[in-house]
Amino acid sequence: MSLRGSPVSDHASLPGGGTIEVWVGVPDDPYVNDKQALKTVDVQLREGAEVLASISTVLDPDQDSEARQLAVEVKAALEAGEIGLHASELEPFADRLR
Numbered sequence: 001m002s003l004r005g006s007p008v009s010d011h012a013s014l015p016g017g018g019t020i021e022v023w024v025g026v027p028d029d030p031y032v033n034d035k036q037a038l039k040t041v042d043v044q045l046r047e048g049a050e051v052l053a054s055i056s057t058v059l060d061p062d063q064d065s066e067a068r069q070l071a072v073e074v075k076a077a078l079e080a081g082e083i084g085l086h087a088s089e090l091e092p093f094a095d096r097l098r
Contacts, residue, residue, distance in 0.1 A: 002026070002061040003041055008071045012078040020085065021046040022074045024057070024067040043070060043094055045078075045085050053087040057094040066098040 007025020014020060023044040032038055041059040045052045059066055074083075074093050083089040 012075040
């Protein structure tokens with residue numbers, strides 16, 4: 001299955017307390033009826049239903065294992081306090097092929 005129907009999701013425990021969901025998948029676009037036409041894979045930081053940060057990645061929708069690796073790397077960086085909750089801090093992760 002692709003990231004269109006099965007996004008990767010994991011929760012990171014923040015150093016200051018609380019948790020953030022690290023989500024990697026193909027986001028919905030209400031203007032596109034054919035979901036197979038969607039090709040952009042995003043990494044998002046979510047708190048409940050709110051998206052705190054989102055950035056497009058270099059991944060393709062069929063790169064499930066690479067998406068899992070991306071989520072693990074972002075989670076580790078968040079938990080270590082190496083990055084914050086901003087899209088600009090996700091760029092080095094999103095721009096790198098795995």
